[in-house]
Amino acid sequence: MANIVVVYHSGYGHTQRLAQVVAQGAAAQLLAIDADGNLPAGGWEQLAAADAIVLGAPTYMGGPSWQFKRFADASSKAWFAQAWKDKLFAGFTNSAGVQGDKQVTLDYLYHLAMQHGGLWVGLGMLPSNTKAAQRNDANWMGAYSGAMAQSPSDASVAEMLPGDLETARQFGARVAQAAARWAR
Numbered sequence: 001m002a003n004i005v006v007v008y009h010s011g012y013g014h015t016q017r018l019a020q021v022v023a024q025g026a027a028a029q030l031l032a033i034d035a036d037g038n039l040p041a042g043g044w045e046q047l048a049a050a051d052a053i054v055l056g057a058p059t060y061m062g063g064p065s066w067q068f069k070r071f072a073d074a075s076s077k078a079w080f081a082q083a084w085k086d087k088l089f090a091g092f093t094n095s096a097g098v099q100g101d102k103q104v105t106l107d108y109l110y111h112l113a114m115q116h117g118g119l120w121v122g123l124g125m126l127p128s129n130t131k132a133a134q135r136n137d138a139n140w141m142g143a144y145s146g147a148m149a150q151s152p153s154d155a156s157v158a159e160m161l162p163g164d165l166e167t168a169r170q171f172g173a174r175v176a177q178a179a180a181r182w183a184r
Helices: 014-026 044-049 066-074 076-080 102-115 162-182
Strands: 006-007 029-032 050-058 087-096 147-150
Touching: 006 014, 006 044, 006 162, 014 029, 014 050, 014 087, 014 147, 029 044, 044 076, 044 147, 050 066, 050 102, 050 162, 066 076, 087 102, 087 162, 102 147, 147 162
Parallel strands: 006 029, 006 050, 050 087, 087 147
Antiparallel strands: none
C-alpha cells in the first residue's frame, strides 16, 4: 500500500474536515499545519517518506491561507534537494463563496507540486451539471483539478454539505488508486 500524507491548514475547521474525509478515502495520514504555519515535529520526515502528498488549504482572499504559504516557502529546502521529485500530488480547498476563487488556490497547489517535480492527480469525476443535479451531488461545483467545497461563512463544520464530503472521499480514493498504480 502506498504511503499517502494529507498536509493541510485549516482556519475554522472546514478544511480540516475535508482533509479527514480525503484521508479516509485514501487511507492516508493527516499532517496539520499549525496556526503559525509550522509542521509538528517529524512532519518534514513524514513528507519525505510519502509516495503521494495531498495539499489542502482554505481559500482566503483569492488564494491559500498565509499559514499554508509559509509551509510552501519552507518546502524550498526539499525543493533544492529535489526530495519530492516524482511524488504524486493532489489538492483540495474550501471557501465560503460558491466560486470564491477556489480555482486560484488549486492552481497555487498545482504549481507548488510542479516546482517540486511532482506529478498531479486531478479529481477525475464528471461534474453534476444536469437539470436534475442537486447541491448535495458529488462534484456539484464542477471541479477538475482538485476537490472543491463550499461552507457558508456562518455554517459550522457539522453543516458541511454531504455532496462536498462525498467528493472529497472519492477524491481520496482516486489518489490512493493512482499511488498504487504509480508504485508498480
